[in-house]
Amino acid sequence: MRLLLKGGRIIDPSVALDMEGDLLIEEGQIRAIDREIPADEGLEVIDCRQKVILPGLIDIHVHLREPGEEYKETIETGTLAAVAGGFTAVCTMPNTKPPNDCAAVTKFIRDRAREQGHCRVYPVAAITVGQRGKRLTEFADLKEAGAVALSDDGHPVADAFLMRLALEYSRNFNLPIISHAEELALSAGGQMNEGALSTLLGLKGIPKAAEEVAIFRDISLAALTGAPIHIAHVSTKGACEIIRRAKEAGVPVTAETAPHYFSLTEEAVAGYNTLAKVNPPLRTEEDREAIIEALAEGVIDVIATDHAPHSVLEKEVEFAQAACGLIGLETALPLTLRLVRRGIINWLRMAELLSLNPARILSLPGGQLRPGSPADITVIDPELSWRVTPEGLKSRSKNSPFLGWEMKGAAILTLVRGRVAFKR
Known part of the structure; x- marks a missing residue:
């Protein structure tokens, strides 16, 4: 799978990176990060404008x-x-x-x-x-x-x-x-x-x-x-x-x-x-x-x-x-x-x-967005408003003291090894 995360705010604390740009994923790895990466045929493009891309x-x-x-x-x-x-x-x-x-x-x-x-x-x-x-x-x-x-x-x-x-x-x-x-x-x-x-x-x-x-x-x-x-x-x-x-x-x-x-x-x-x-x-x-x-x-x-x-x-x-x-x-x-x-x-x-x-x-893979590292990535919409309800929670149990709270910000895309594990 080849993905291009386009136009997001890319954050990598391992190198103090905070920039607007594109992130290219191929074969489960991050291939490139740049201000502008052109899309070619066979590349799935995901619009990440106004979104934040984190490890x-x-x-x-x-x-x-x-x-x-x-x-x-x-x-x-x-x-x-x-x-x-x-x-x-x-x-x-x-x-x-x-x-x-x-x-x-x-x-x-x-x-x-x-x-x-x-x-x-x-x-x-x-x-x-x-x-x-x-x-x-x-x-x-x-x-x-x-x-x-x-x-x-x-x-x-x-x-x-x-x-x-x-x-x-x-x-x-x-x-x-x-x-x-x-x-x-x-x-x-x-x-x-x-x-x-x-x-x-x-x-x-x-x-x-x-x-x-x-x-x-x-x-x-x-x-x-x-x-x-x-x-x-x-x-x-x-x-x-x-x-x-x-x-x-x-x-x-x-x-x-x-x-x-x-x-x-x-x-x-x-x-x-x-x-x-x-x-x-x-x-x-x-x-x-x-x-x-x-x-x-x-x-x-x-x-x-x-x-x-x-x-x-x-x-x-x-x-x-x-x-x-x-x-x-x-x-x-x-x-x-x-x-x-x-x-x-x-x-x-x-x-x-x-x-x-x-x-x-714990010496685990991840925590960075460098080319060559695993494409474990979280894309966040910091402005997305939602309410915590039992029906909306994926966990089998619902024991949260935050039930009924109005929240702002959520993951809209979670990639594990370059594959979409969750999409809101």
């Missing part, structure tokens, strides 16, 4: 629920939601049933993604067997089977010595550790952010220290071992400060946050709204503003969705019994574009957060 978005933190909980999401439906949201690649977390703690499960995910996936799928395997925090998994086998990183996401590795070993061994296999930073002794039984609102609602709170203490420990272990560590779903001002100081000291740490942490606060829980129940919980306005500042300053490197589908069985129940998590693949882009429109970040920085940095941190 394909990469989400390094999703839950596709397969194997084991296909009634919530499957690799097929989750990747369809991904391409609809502009994502050309996703990294799926290991807390499936059974968990991805062995080569057989990793291979199953890769095989199913090849058969049914709409975008690239990269498995993140478990750090410990069964995600129970007692014994390390076989890192070499997981790497050979296709794992790109290791995490016990959903469960912290409570044993500091075991986490140290994991970091030391991870360096041998180029498998970055993704930390689910949570001190369970502080968070156990918690339902939302600890504060005046949790007291008013009569819900047990989760203090910010539950996240911050765990982040400090894992960063200290990264400094000790010299191994890189990636901190997942950062939600507090204090966590941003810890990460900032660690980076200034030269510790090999990177971090991500999710759109709900810079778009919502704990007030979304008022009325016992289970759609806004997540872990870590939504925090205060002060924390939300600190997250935004950290994104702009480079303290936080990545925006990842933590896409966590749940059915009505887990969400339409009493708040204390409701599962934590929300879907985010289809709303991440317009929520991030709000920061662009406010002038907090520019298009180049947005492409770093959603594409280039995820690729670099």
